[in-house]
Amino acid sequence: MSLRAKSHTDLQTAGRSSLDDRLSSSMSSSNFNRGSRFGNVTGEEFKGHSRSIRRPVRAVRPVSAVSSTGSFLQINHLQGELVRKRKECEDLRKENKFLSNEIHMERIMMRTESELTMRNLRNLNQELQAQVKELKQKLYLSQQRVSLCSRAADEAEGSRGEAEKTRNLAEARALGSQRDKETSERERSRLREELQLLMKEHTDLQRSAALTEKSYFESQLKLDRVSGEKQVLLQENRSTRGERDELRHQLRNVTEENVQIKQREMASRRRAVASEEEGEKANQAQREAEAERRLAEKERQERASECLRWREKHQEINERFRAEEDLKALRQNKSCQANIKSYFLCMTESNQRVKILRNQDGAPRSFTEGDPVFIPTPECSPEEPERSSSRTLLRVSAPLTGRDPGPGHFDELPAFGGAETDAAPHTRRSRKVVDYFWIPTDQE
Structure with missing residues (x-):
């Protein structure tokens, strides 16, 4: 063994x-x-x-x-x-x-x-x-x-x-x-x-x-x-x-609404030119405008009904939007309790081009009532600094608390010039007028 x-x-x-x-x-x-x-x-x-570095998806505001x-x-x-x-x-x-x-x-x-x-x-x-x-x-x-x-x-x-x-x-x-x-x-x-x-x-x-x-x-x-x-x-x-898929649906909706807005703007411009050139056809143009308004109202009602059907089909998207709005309301609960409004800071020059001012990160510059607002002066060209500073007129108009906050859409802004242009045409021709104004952010 x-x-x-x-x-x-x-x-x-x-x-x-x-x-x-x-x-x-x-x-x-x-x-x-x-x-x-x-x-x-x-x-x-x-x-x-x-x-594959993913960036956060930003919230999209309504187009209206x-x-x-x-x-x-x-x-x-x-x-x-x-x-x-x-x-x-x-x-x-x-x-x-x-x-x-x-x-x-x-x-x-x-x-x-x-x-x-x-x-x-x-x-x-x-x-x-x-x-x-x-x-x-x-x-x-x-x-x-x-x-x-x-x-x-x-x-x-x-x-x-x-x-x-x-x-x-x-x-x-x-x-x-x-x-x-x-x-x-x-x-x-x-x-x-x-x-x-x-x-x-x-x-x-x-x-x-x-x-x-x-x-x-x-x-x-x-x-x-x-x-x-x-x-x-x-x-x-x-x-x-x-x-x-969600971003694709949102892009399709925004594109359709943008096309409709463009069509309406083109129709309104054509009607304005026709009314200026042909004064004798004002009544007929008014009737056509009334018909267009009724047609637009009908289209708006159809779009509203279609939007309701769309909301019923896509209840998950609505729940997500509500969750984001609830989160925004929780973050701004103090300003909501005090009924404090927030505004976007905008600028327009004498050529009537409206521009929303933005921060360095690209986000729109917004503020609430009672906060100090720092308005940047427009950059002058390096060739004529003295001439541009002497011919630039800066004006600031802001809505007051308790009054009409002004137009909520760019198409509703009044035409620039007005009484001031009639009173001082020489000033408008010789100077560049830069106006700063506010647009409420909570209007639909």
Whole structure:
């Protein structure tokens, strides 16, 4: 029993060196390939993240609160948001496809490596078992030979006194058996050393199998983590698609309303030119204007009914808008309780171009009642600073608390000049008049 255990340990120690060399070469090549692949993956992921930086979506105000210029700004803003969202969707789709391919290739490589390693281990184990079996057979034969030699020596000692004639032959046999015994002892020691080497190789094989199993579990954990990241990316992709569809619907509505506003403005301009050129057809133009007004009222009613149907179909969008309005009301609860209004700061020059002043970050400059307002002076040209400063007239008109806050839309602003232009035409021709005024932000 002790001899068998010792031979088994010798086989384990002996089989360690050769298998360790084979596994170290195979695992080093596989680790090199895996490292190169993961290095490329991490680089692509960093590039994808650096490209796909998402910006927050700003709240869009109703089109009825601003002019055609404001609607163009909103359209440009929504188009930019739509392009950015589409770009983010494309980047996420590419990253998702790339990660799926990498996961599939990693599974195939791990499966093939594990199968190859287990096959090599099984083959090596079978070879070691065959060698151990052969060594056991040789040991059994040597033990039989030793027993036969000892029995022959005993027979020679017993028959020494009886057969003097065969003494020389018996001594020769004894010497031969002694030589055989010495050779068997030397062979036994050699077999013992080979058994120790085989046991050492066997222990090395067991250790390498444990390392292979550990690397397999680590790769399995890494694969689970990559699959989790893939699920997160899929969820972000779905949310981005929903936001893209919502922005597309909003852009379509704003475009339709903008087209209708343009058509009405063009019709009103044509009617004004016709009324100035043909005074005798004023009554007919008035009747046409009344018909256009009724048609516009009818279109407005149809649009209102269509808007109601649209709101019923898209209740989720309305709930989102209500949530944003509730959040805005919670943030400005003090100003709402005191009935304090907020205004946009606007500017117009003598050519009657209305411009909403903005901050450095591009947001419209707004303020509430009671806050100090800092009005910037228009920048003068570097060629004629003195001439521009002497011919520029700055005027400020602001709504008073408790009175009519003025027109709520750019189309309702009175024509510039008026009585002041009639009183001082020379002043208007020689100076550039810059007017600053306020527009309430809470009017629909």
